[in-house]
Amino acid sequence: MVLDFVEEKALALATAIRETDEYKDFLDKEDELKRDEAAQELLCQFQEKQREFVSKQVNGEVDQDLLSELTEIQAQLNKRESVTGFLESYNNLINLLSEVGEIISKQIEFDFGEAYRT
DSSP states (O other), X not given: OOXXXXXXXHHHHHHHHHTSHXXXXXXXXXXXXXXXXXXXXXXXXXXXXXXXXHHHHHTTOOOHHHHHHHHHHHHHHHXXXXXXXXXXHHHHHHHHHHHHHHHHHHHXXXXXXXXXXX
């Protein structure tokens, strides 16, 4: 149970984050990616081939043809501006959130992110 004043501060922090350029850019780039039908089709193909590849790999098989298909789809995705823009904005937002987490960790003298790094 979060104390009311802590919840209030957390909500204020969330509001502040929503007002950052990083967050706004992420939302814009996410929307662009969703509207890019070709990229969406490639992403679906990639996920399907990836599931097939992992399934075979679990059974001890290495399907070089399937790996080549995955590599080709990845190359096509990397050429799409909507994909690269989304990934860049996602990384920028993650970096911002990481910095916020580090500030909080220093202030409370407890690295709550450490559990996820080990």
